[in-house]
Amino acid sequence: xxxxxxxRERKKETxxxxxxxxxxxxxxxxxxxxxxxxxxPALQQELVEVIRKYVNIDSDQVxxxxxxxxxxxxxxxxxxxxxx
Amino acid sequence: MAKIxxxxxxxxxxxxxxxxxxxxxxxxxxxxxxxIVDFDVGLRNLDLIMGCERRVVYDFVNVxxxxxTLTQALIKDKRLENLYVLAASQTRDKDALTxxxxxxxxxxxxxxxxxxxxxxxxxxxxxxxxxxxxxxxxIVVTNPEVSSVRDxxxxxxxxxxxxxxxxxxxxPIKEHLLLTRYNPERVQKGEMLGVExxxxxxxxxxxxxxxxxxxxxxxxxxxxxxxxxDQSDAGQAYSDAVDxxxxxxxxxxxxxxxxxGFMQRLFGGRE
Ligand SMILES: Nc1ncnc2c1ncn2[C@@H]1O[C@H](COP(=O)(O)OP(=O)(O)OP(=O)(O)O)[C@@H](O)[C@H]1O
Ligand SMILES: [Mg+2]
Numbered sequence: 351x352x353x354x355x356x357x358r359e360r361k362k363e364t365x366x367x368x369x370x371x372x373x374x375x376x377x378x379x380x381x382x383x384x385x386x387x388x389x390x391p392a393l394q395q396e397l398v399e400v401i402r403k404y405v406n407i408d409s410d411q412v413x414x415x416x417x418x419x420x421x422x423x424x425x426x427x428x429x430x431x432x433x434x
Numbered sequence: 435m436a437k438i439x440x441x442x443x444x445x446x447x448x449x450x451x452x453x454x455x456x457x458x459x460x461x462x463x464x465x466x467x468x469x470i471v472d473f474d475v476g477l478r479n480l481d482l483i484m485g486c487e488r489r490v491v492y493d494f495v496n497v498x499x500x501x502x503t504l505t506q507a508l509i510k511d512k513r514l515e516n517l518y519v520l521a522a523s524q525t526r527d528k529d530a531l532t533x534x535x536x537x538x539x540x541x542x543x544x545x546x547x548x549x550x551x552x553x554x555x556x557x558x559x560x561x562x563x564x565x566x567x568x569x570x571x572x573i574v575v576t577n578p579e580v581s582s583v584r585d586x587x588x589x590x591x592x593x594x595x596x597x598x599x600x601x602x603x604x605x606p607i608k609e610h611l612l613l614t615r616y617n618p619e620r621v622q623k624g625e626m627l628g629v630e631x632x633x634x635x636x637x638x639x640x641x642x643x644x645x646x647x648x649x650x651x652x653x654x655x656x657x658x659x660x661x662x663x664d665q666s667d668a669g670q671a672y673s674d675a676v677d678x679x680x681x682x683x684x685x686x687x688x689x690x691x692x693x694x695g696f697m698q699r700l701f702g703g704r705e
Binding site (some may be wrong): 366370373377 | 625631635
């Protein structure tokens, strides 16, 4: 190892630090998913069916998200209607 | 009061059975009447690690089905007075164990034992769920490697939401992190997650760090739990972990690279 390699080595991230960073991101994401109530997918499905009685939409055009803000939770619905 | 301890991980092959055998034996060594229960239906292995494979007559499922009594199925360890093993069934029927069946056996074991150590199968499906469901404390066995750490975190989520204690709103399962197959050399080189990294990500109490050790294979070859090899690094590390489990404050060992002699460093040392 010459002196230039030495400095290059020092600057480069180690594979362990890459692993740690990736884990922190995925674990935080999965913990967020976990705290969601089990009924959300069913709720989303039923909403799609109700809306379809009036407008023709795909199931991925309804997005349901639950956000916790202090003592209350906010249920957010995002429905994209097709072009008229 | 009996304590139900589950040894779990999510990911397979990380050292659950090695740990169950070591911790269970360590508890018995310290005078606590202990039974180690193999929950890995279809893949019985604890008996081999404990060295009692030729004495299995009845198993867990036989007792659940009323084909044998618990007394008939419990295998007494030949080395230690206080130690017993309950073998897993080799049946391929995945539904051989039910929550009711497991509950019945656990309650019976509670009456005679101080510690019930449950060796969980890998995964997060039914078998792993049954092994952790009745637990009071959990030892989450983790290797310093991305998929093992992620799976441990998922298992922690399940312990906190899908256990009996969680469902009844009781005090949550006490969680312990056991980092195994740790290689200080590789950690120093930046090739392996360090103990602080894993602690930071999982954020649970560290019970111990077991080094990657040749003693583990040597012990399993002979059917001797590695904790009985008290000259070995892994045996000593497991011993410390048992002391911590029992509330003792013990400093962590085997975290740093061994200091090598000058000649060893020159010519590349081998143990
Ligand atoms: N500290 C260690 N050092 C070296 N090898 C180890 C160590 N711990 C476990 N092993 C080895 O790793 C392998 C898997 O161990 P073990 O059977 O205990 O894992 P497990 O989690 O019970 O696996 P499974 O998920 O299949 O039940 C075995 O070959 C064992 O000898
Ligand atoms: Mg196992």
